[in-house]
Amino acid sequence: MLKIDNDVIKNRKLSEKMKVKGIAYYPEHWEQSNWDKDLKRIKEMGVNTIRIGEFMWSLLEPREGEFDFTLLDQMIEKISSYGFDILLGTPTATFPVWTLKNYSNIMAVDEMGRQRKYGTRRQYCYNSKDYLRLSRIITGKMVERYADVKNIIGIQIDNEIGHEGSDFCQCDNCRRGFSDFLERKYDSVDHMNQVYGNVFWGQNFIEFSDVEVPFGDLLGHNPSLRLDYARFLSESTVAYCDEMLQVVHKFKGDHQEVTTNLPGGLFNKWFDANKLVENIDFVSFDNYPIWGGEINNADDAKVAMELDMIRGLKEKKFWIVEELIGAQGHDYVGWLPRPGQAKLWAMQAHLRGAENIFFFRYKGLNKGEEQFCQGVYDVDDELNDKFYEVKDFFEDVSKDFNTEDLASNNKVALLYDFDNIWSWKIQPQSSEYNFLKEFMKYYRPLYELGLGVDVISTDKDFSHYDMVILPNMQIVSDDLYQRLEAFTNENKTLIFGYRSGIRNKQNNMRLGKNILQDMIGATIEQYEAMGESSDLAVDYKSIKYPLSVWRDILRLNTAEKLVGYNDYGFENKSCVTKNNYNKSAVYYMGASLDCDLMKELYKDILKDSQIAFYETSNERIQLNDKTFELNHSFEEVSGLKPVSYKKQA
Numbered sequence: 001m002l003k004i005d006n007d008v009i010k011n012r013k014l015s016e017k018m019k020v021k022g023i024a025y026y027p028e029h030w031e032q033s034n035w036d037k038d039l040k041r042i043k044e045m046g047v048n049t050i051r052i053g054e055f056m057w058s059l060l061e062p063r064e065g066e067f068d069f070t071l072l073d074q075m076i077e078k079i080s081s082y083g084f085d086i087l088l089g090t091p092t093a094t095f096p097v098w099t100l101k102n103y104s105n106i107m108a109v110d111e112m113g114r115q116r117k118y119g120t121r122r123q124y125c126y127n128s129k130d131y132l133r134l135s136r137i138i139t140g141k142m143v144e145r146y147a148d149v150k151n152i153i154g155i156q157i158d159n160e161i162g163h164e165g166s167d168f169c170q171c172d173n174c175r176r177g178f179s180d181f182l183e184r185k186y187d188s189v190d191h192m193n194q195v196y197g198n199v200f201w202g203q204n205f206i207e208f209s210d211v212e213v214p215f216g217d218l219l220g221h222n223p224s225l226r227l228d229y230a231r232f233l234s235e236s237t238v239a240y241c242d243e244m245l246q247v248v249h250k251f252k253g254d255h256q257e258v259t260t261n262l263p264g265g266l267f268n269k270w271f272d273a274n275k276l277v278e279n280i281d282f283v284s285f286d287n288y289p290i291w292g293g294e295i296n297n298a299d300d301a302k303v304a305m306e307l308d309m310i311r312g313l314k315e316k317k318f319w320i321v322e323e324l325i326g327a328q329g330h331d332y333v334g335w336l337p338r339p340g341q342a343k344l345w346a347m348q349a350h351l352r353g354a355e356n357i358f359f360f361r362y363k364g365l366n367k368g369e370e371q372f373c374q375g376v377y378d379v380d381d382e383l384n385d386k387f388y389e390v391k392d393f394f395e396d397v398s399k400d401f402n403t404e405d406l407a408s409n410n411k412v413a414l415l416y417d418f419d420n421i422w423s424w425k426i427q428p429q430s431s432e433y434n435f436l437k438e439f440m441k442y443y444r445p446l447y448e449l450g451l452g453v454d455v456i457s458t459d460k461d462f463s464h465y466d467m468v469i470l471p472n473m474q475i476v477s478d479d480l481y482q483r484l485e486a487f488t489n490e491n492k493t494l495i496f497g498y499r500s501g502i503r504n505k506q507n508n509m510r511l512g513k514n515i516l517q518d519m520i521g522a523t524i525e526q527y528e529a530m531g532e533s534s535d536l537a538v539d540y541k542s543i544k545y546p547l548s549v550w551r552d553i554l555r556l557n558t559a560e561k562l563v564g565y566n567d568y569g570f571e572n573k574s575c576v577t578k579n580n581y582n583k584s585a586v587y588y589m590g591a592s593l594d595c596d597l598m599k600e601l602y603k604d605i606l607k608d609s610q611i612a613f614y615e616t617s618n619e620r621i622q623l624n625d626k627t628f629e630l631n632h633s634f635e636e637v638s639g640l641k642p643v644s645y646k647k648q649a
């Protein structure tokens, strides 16, 4: 066991450890003769915490059962001698080659049925018992060894669990695991057949073990069965993380908190991030507004939405353990962050709830797959402007932009639900349907209206919001329905997107009338899928707006028409409606609407709901009584310099 409690560490103020100014550093990449130089520079940047360790398994256990912590001990001792705190990563995201030589059931099999090949990362199957056992051993040994190191303030489990394709596997372990999952879920095969409707195409199963993994065939597959597989994948991912968490808890020091870093693009994953973080102490996130071959500038509204979603996972502030500082990419590079842009993105994250931030990474390496992932220093090892961006940022968050006592108090929530997201992924229905793109059609106009929004899963309590929006919530469970009904018993505003309520929890269409029909006050008579653009348009206040992707054709019952169709045969039908239901106003957006139209509709709805908004071209963030503005453009906007931020007086 390594013990560290040197004078610098002992004498620091306790609060320092919660105000992390961090950077990812990989001392194992460099000759030890560089370490002092590197750590001095890191200190000069204003960094107080260093993140290490998450890819070191083959150095720590070069052969099965042979452990060697010498190098990691030396790294920790050296880093500690400079008074830094440490976030220590457990190393299971990449595994030593002996694991594969000794055990044949570790490698995952992708959606097309191809076995992954050793040499990249995140290739293991969460249901491999051998991988789990080996992971437990290395994680336990590592955490136990450093439990008494006072300045190791946190443990990061693995690295970006579920990212880079590792959210899917269909190997033999998974096939067996899925069969057990089904057996636990359904009391009999008959019940399962009945839920899936296997009478259709005459495909009743005889035993649970008959069920094939319903992905990777030439044709689609039963949507209800596929949703069960998605749930199984999610459970497998979460179970692996929870196993690691148990090991970490068994061995860690009381002063050490536990996290696991989430990747971007969570709406596109086969795991529910809410469940993954349920048992960890704090959420951490890797924030890359641009990555790889993305040649266009980042979409600041999309980045904001992602950050709001991350904050919503535990409805608390979170950490960023990787914040981009330079261009990144493996085989392709793209947009080069303009001077000041990485700092602006870091500030955007901070103001949206990232209380502690680590930049990625201290220095670029000239070998391996990440040669084009830039650090604060590049491979030339020369001082450059990025050093000052980091330094300035850390100075700003210590002074005027310290958000420690500030919190958002948003009145509006956008709801999502992974069952629903997976249902869309399984059957997009329109060739142009993309959940994130459609979700952004509801988020972006609010962002442009300077309104703070919480992005939360339907599991969370939404009763305290004034306005709740459910974009394209196909699956409305009976429980969710009850909670929505209760919500409308107060003076609130509810907005549904098209296709809401058509399916039950089993991912089957509801028979009979839509569960939301009375709430919406209209009947969805028919529907149509459209392209990314179409010739169809609708009018609102005498202005024409285009339609795309999808439309429902509505007949009014108790609702009033806000926007109607005008094309042949549908002149009397509605597209957007408003219904007074219980004590609330319930709106239905019956098509994929253009952002400008959504903005106009929102303005009217917000006025009616007495929720203030602010038309601004800058990003606006309100925390308690403080207002912050960020200008993401390359021109001066409303007196704010290009690529800069300010706190309003």
Ligand code: GAL
Binding pocket: 159, 160, 263, 286, 322, 328, 329, 360, 370, 373
């Ligand atoms: C992250 C990952 C890091 C590094 C980085 C490169 O997704 O966690 O290990 O690969 O991307 O940009």
